[in-house]
Amino acid sequence: MLRTLLLAAAAVALMMVDHRYQPVASARGVLMAVVYPVEWIVNAPTHAGRTLSTDLSSRRHLLAENKRLKRDLMMAQTELERLNTLKQENSRLRRLLNAVAEMPGRVVAAGILAIDLHPFQNLVTLNAGTNLGVHTGQPLLDADGVVGQIVHVGPLSAKAMLITDPASAVPVEIERTGLATLAVGTGNLSELSLPYLPNNTDVKPGDRLITSGLGGRYPRGYPVGVVTAVAPQPGDPFAKVTARPLAHLGREHQVLLYFTGKHRGKK
Amino acid sequence: MKTRWLRGPIAVALTVFAALALTVIPLPGWGDILRPLWAPLVVFYWVIALPERFSVGLAWIVGLLVDALTGSLLGAHALALTLVAFLAARWHLKLRMFPPWQQSIAVGTALGLYAFILFWIDGMAGGTGHPVARFLPVVVSAAIWPLTFALLRAVRRRFVLA
Numbered sequence: 001m002l003r004t005l006l007l008a009a010a011a012v013a014l015m016m017v018d019h020r021y022q023p024v025a026s027a028r029g030v031l032m033a034v035v036y037p038v039e040w041i042v043n044a045p046t047h048a049g050r051t052l053s054t055d056l057s058s059r060r061h062l063l064a065e066n067k068r069l070k071r072d073l074m075m076a077q078t079e080l081e082r083l084n085t086l087k088q089e090n091s092r093l094r095r096l097l098n099a100v101a102e103m104p105g106r107v108v109a110a111g112i113l114a115i116d117l118h119p120f121q122n123l124v125t126l127n128a129g130t131n132l133g134v135h136t137g138q139p140l141l142d143a144d145g146v147v148g149q150i151v152h153v154g155p156l157s158a159k160a161m162l163i164t165d166p167a168s169a170v171p172v173e174i175e176r177t178g179l180a181t182l183a184v185g186t187g188n189l190s191e192l193s194l195p196y197l198p199n200n201t202d203v204k205p206g207d208r209l210i211t212s213g214l215g216g217r218y219p220r221g222y223p224v225g226v227v228t229a230v231a232p233q234p235g236d237p238f239a240k241v242t243a244r245p246l247a248h249l250g251r252e253h254q255v256l257l258y259f260t261g262k263h264r265g266k267k
Numbered sequence: 268m269k270t271r272w273l274r275g276p277i278a279v280a281l282t283v284f285a286a287l288a289l290t291v292i293p294l295p296g297w298g299d300i301l302r303p304l305w306a307p308l309v310v311f312y313w314v315i316a317l318p319e320r321f322s323v324g325l326a327w328i329v330g331l332l333v334d335a336l337t338g339s340l341l342g343a344h345a346l347a348l349t350l351v352a353f354l355a356a357r358w359h360l361k362l363r364m365f366p367p368w369q370q371s372i373a374v375g376t377a378l379g380l381y382a383f384i385l386f387w388i389d390g391m392a393g394g395t396g397h398p399v400a401r402f403l404p405v406v407v408s409a410a411i412w413p414l415t416f417a418l419l420r421a422v423r424r425r426f427v428l429a
Contacts, residue, residue: 004353007327011349014342019392031335038287038336046293115293116337118300118400120389123338125291152338159338
């Protein structure tokens with residue numbers, strides 16, 4: 001009885017500390033290292049399956065894929081050349097305007113170990129932790145858009161909250177109009193909610209949402225989603241606006257960790 | 268054999284490991300909402316089978332590991348599991364006498380409390396959990412209890428844990 005009370009009290013104290021302060025982060029890191037084997041084993045069959053399918057795919061198939069990838073790379077490179085020119089032009093214009101030059105970020109690829117999707121929590125586990133310089137609050141991207149941000153870091157793994165997690169809010173702007181607002185998660189992997197747009201806002205289905213860079217957590221200008229539905233609520237100050245995330249949430253095997261100037265990450 | 272006494276704890280550790288793995292193994296769509304609460308089921312079994320060796324201490328540690336695995340508030344599962352283990356230890360003699368279906372009801376009640384505590388903590392920490400997603404697994408867990416019980420009893424007998 002006494003033991004139960006002591007343990008329960010310890011658990012409650014731990015929760016309060018974890019909820020309010022950071023120091024438990026290191027304790028959580030140790031625990032995440034302890035449970036890493038569990039995550040590794042759970043992931044092993046899918047990993048083996050993927051390796052096997054690469055090993056077994058026919059030569060012809062690989063050649064075709066190679067050809068396609070080469071073509072894609074070529075196209076991407078041409079695009080990149082254009083982008084470089086634009087970047088230079090941009091920084092020149094910024095200098096003209098006396099604006100602060102934006103620090104270019106660096107990205108590092110990380111694999112997804114486990115996906116934990118509940119209606120009340122959308123988390124993924126990555127196979128990169130403090131060993132690669134991962135830090136809390138770090139943005140996560142994929143080829144098509146923003147994926148989420150890191151919430152817990154362990155020595156070898158990290159947990160990231162997807163942008164559709166009910167606790168997540170991404171500062172976005174509507175690309176067409178430049179209006180800044182928040183995209184809040186709904187717990188549903190294919191839906192974001194924009195709860196703070198007044199009824200008379202100029203927004204329509206098909207509008208693209210990009211990160212606004214406000215709040216300083218997500219870098220500016222990355223695609224987040226596309227508006228799917230706009231329903232003005234006559235009795236309410238705000239309209240009901242929903243969007244579809246552009247990143248392949250819950251389906252990707254690889255994501256990109258974004259490092260800004262301050263945190264360079266480790267090779 | 269000198270290491271004979273080690274076989275018991277190792278067997279228990281392996282079942283706990285399996286429960287943790289099943290807790291996070293990716294399942295498609297509906298599987299996630301219907302996933303049984305493996306960790307409390309396994310802890311419940313070991314506590315009613317060997318209450319003098321496994322009790323609230325084991326539950327607390329397993330709970331903390333579940334917290335680390337699922338990314339929940341550190342201590343949330345530890346608290347809920349400790350209370351489940353306490354109830355199981357308190358009534359283990361009665362529970363052992365029950366026929367399987369009655370045990371299922373008892374397990375369902377204890378896990379209902381477990382889910383309620385987690386739901387409550389979630390609410391206080393500002394989460395927005397859906398009640399159905401929290402309590403459906405309780406029903407599923409109670410339904411598969413007889414199976415879990417038979418399986419874990421086989422493990423216990425195989426590894427001569429008296």
